[in-house]
Amino acid sequence: MQFHAKDVSDVLANKTFIDTVIVPVISIDFSETTMIQSSSAADYITNLTNFIEHQFRGRILLLPPMTYASGIDQTAQLAQMQEKIIAAGFKHVFFMTSEHEIHKLNEQFAVIWLPAIPLESMDNNMKQKILEDQLAKVIPLFTDKWANQN
Amino acid sequence: MSNNRVSRRQFLNYTLTGVGGFMAAGMLTPMIRFAIDPVLQHKGAGDFLPTSQKVAELTDTPVKVSFSFEQVDAWYKSEVSAMAWVYKEGDKVIALSPVCKHLGCTVGWEGSPSHKNEFFCACHAGRYTKDGGNIEGTPPQGPLDQYEVEEKDGLLYLGPIIPNTLVKK
Ligand code: FES
Numbered sequence: 261m262q263f264h265a266k267d268v269s270d271v272l273a274n275k276t277f278i279d280t281v282i283v284p285v286i287s288i289d290f291s292e293t294t295m296i297q298s299s300s301a302a303d304y305i306t307n308l309t310n311f312i313e314h315q316f317r318g319r320i321l322l323l324p325p326m327t328y329a330s331g332i333d334q335t336a337q338l339a340q341m342q343e344k345i346i347a348a349g350f351k352h353v354f355f356m357t358s359e360h361e362i363h364k365l366n367e368q369f370a371v372i373w374l375p376a377i378p379l380e381s382m383d384n385n386m387k388q389k390i391l392e393d394q395l396a397k398v399i400p401l402f403t404d405k406w407a408n409q410n
Numbered sequence: 411m412s413n414n415r416v417s418r419r420q421f422l423n424y425t426l427t428g429v430g431g432f433m434a435a436g437m438l439t440p441m442i443r444f445a446i447d448p449v450l451q452h453k454g455a456g457d458f459l460p461t462s463q464k465v466a467e468l469t470d471t472p473v474k475v476s477f478s479f480e481q482v483d484a485w486y487k488s489e490v491s492a493m494a495w496v497y498k499e500g501d502k503v504i505a506l507s508p509v510c511k512h513l514g515c516t517v518g519w520e521g522s523p524s525h526k527n528e529f530f531c532a533c534h535a536g537r538y539t540k541d542g543g544n545i546e547g548t549p550p551q552g553p554l555d556q557y558e559v560e561e562k563d564g565l566l567y568l569g570p571i572i573p574n575t576l577v578k579k
């Protein structure tokens with residue numbers, strides 16, 4: 261489900277079924293040499309998380325991305341966010357990112373790290389294919405978590 | 411002859427009614443058109459979207475057929491991708507919507523190794539028979555929807571989504 265009023269009311273009505281939250285984590289980098297790369301990575305994570313939401317919308321709530329100025333430590337922010345999500349009754353929290361500095365936090369959090377693929381140079385069919393391939397990679401990460409708990 | 415003459419009063423009456431009538435018609439026509447326009451718009455082949463699936467290559471095993479269309483949401487135009495599970499039952503082409511009737515996840519054909527010959531929803535283990543019928547005891551409460559189908563130049567076209575017509579209850 262998306263974080264908008266209509267979907268969120270479905271989430272509230274089906275809390276036992278929608279037990280997983282995805283938080284995209286995106287760093288914004290303004291340095292002239294890497295700003296384009298940063299925007300491309302942001303676009304990729306946004307596309308991919310939306311694609312995942314579409315496949316699993318009956319079980320997953322996708323939050324709007326957490327963005328931060330690149331290089332600034334996010335441990336506290338992730339911890340706070342996770343704490344709030346769990347306190348609200350959700351069982352699983354996944355942070356999805358293509359940032360290395362977030363990947364390093366994967367001992368503390370369930371971080372799904374994927375190297376950014378530049379989608380801007382692709383036509384729609386190609387994009388679709390790439391997203392499907394990436395989705396196939398992450399599906400087991402979700403289904404394993406879900407299977408272990410039931 | 412005098413009673414055939416048009417008096418000044420009659421003349422004014424006729425002309426004003428005439429002009430008034432035109433004015434009223436001028437105002438009403440767009441209003442009526444606007445009101446019944448959705449009725450006038452014709453539904454037909456235009457609503458069917460092309461896919462790259464050759465009808466001749468379909469078998470009795472469901473395959474994923476993707477298609478895309480443009481969606482305009484206020485000022486935001488986007489290319490939306492969707493898909494259907496398509497197979498042949500004899501000569502009849504059947505296209506099912508992959509949207510789970512429980513909470514909307516995408517179902518997979520033989521998506522679970524322990525349930526052969528069925529559609530499976532990984533979200534809460536929802537199961538459907540090949541014709542889309544929901545299996546009792548799993549979360550979905552209704553059968554998968556269907557797409558209207560059409561064949562043009564050997565290719566499959568998908569039309570509007572309709573309630574499942576295959577499952578007998
Ligand atoms: S969304 Fe398919 S079983 Fe719940």
